[in-house]
Amino acid sequence: MSHTQPHRQNRVGWLRAAVLGANDGIVSTASLIVGVAAANASHISIVVAGTAGLVAGAISMAAGEYVSVCAQADTEKADLLLEKQSLENDYESEVTELAKIYQQRGVEQALSVTVAQQLMSHDALGAHARDDIGISELTSAKPLSAAFASALSFTFGALLPLMTAYFYQADNLSLVIALLSLIFLAMLGVISAYLSGAKILTGVVRVTFWGALALLATALVGQAFNVTIS
Numbered sequence: 001m002s003h004t005q006p007h008r009q010n011r012v013g014w015l016r017a018a019v020l021g022a023n024d025g026i027v028s029t030a031s032l033i034v035g036v037a038a039a040n041a042s043h044i045s046i047v048v049a050g051t052a053g054l055v056a057g058a059i060s061m062a063a064g065e066y067v068s069v070c071a072q073a074d075t076e077k078a079d080l081l082l083e084k085q086s087l088e089n090d091y092e093s094e095v096t097e098l099a100k101i102y103q104q105r106g107v108e109q110a111l112s113v114t115v116a117q118q119l120m121s122h123d124a125l126g127a128h129a130r131d132d133i134g135i136s137e138l139t140s141a142k143p144l145s146a147a148f149a150s151a152l153s154f155t156f157g158a159l160l161p162l163m164t165a166y167f168y169q170a171d172n173l174s175l176v177i178a179l180l181s182l183i184f185l186a187m188l189g190v191i192s193a194y195l196s197g198a199k200i201l202t203g204v205v206r207v208t209f210w211g212a213l214a215l216l217a218t219a220l221v222g223q224a225f226n227v228t229i230s
């Protein structure tokens with residue numbers, strides 16, 4: 001164990017995707033169920049709506065994440081190709097370019113050229129990828145695992161309100177789902193704040209605020225239809 005203080009940076013990628021997925025799963029499925037239940041729908045309709053919401057949401061999350069990470073990967077590939085060509089065509093100005101970057105970060109002129117030359121003789125493209133374009137191994141995109149992680153965390157989040165709706169049959173289902181979901185969201189806020197090293201209260205407020213807003217909005221929608229029907 002040489003590294004006693006692990007950096008949080010390498011957790012940020014999957015953590016962001018997992019928290020976003022679970023958050024989406026809870027908020028969208030719970031609001032869907034609350035909306036349908038507030039319109040006085042039958043228990044089976046509520047469960048069907050929630051299940052359809054889970055499946056649609058999980059696939060949509062996976063697709064969205066896949067497309068966005070692919071786009072990021074394409075951009076990185078294109079940038080690397082340009083950099084590679086530029087290194088082949090004009091190596092000297094690439095040395096100067098990298099040296100200037102180190103000067104801007106506080107390295108003195110002569111030393112910055114030495115650093116640039118030595119890093120580039122070791123791995124020219126790698127040095128430019130890191131310090132010129134800003135691509136590191138940490139940020140290099142993995143579309144399929146990102147898509148899978150999103151779908152999985154969405155499903156996990158969606159199962160919480162859906163299972164509640166499945167096993168709980170009473171008139172106050174909307175209220176129970178809404179309250180439980182806010183508790184789930186608060187727990188999610190605590191976990192994500194703990195993992196990312198942020199303040200607990202900030203994490204909780206951030207996550208539950210939008211959940212409460214969504215639940216309130218769909219409850220009103222359901223209520224409006226309920227009034228119209230009866």
Ligand SMILES: [Zn+2]
Nearest residue numbers: 094097128132
């Ligand atoms: Zn460059």
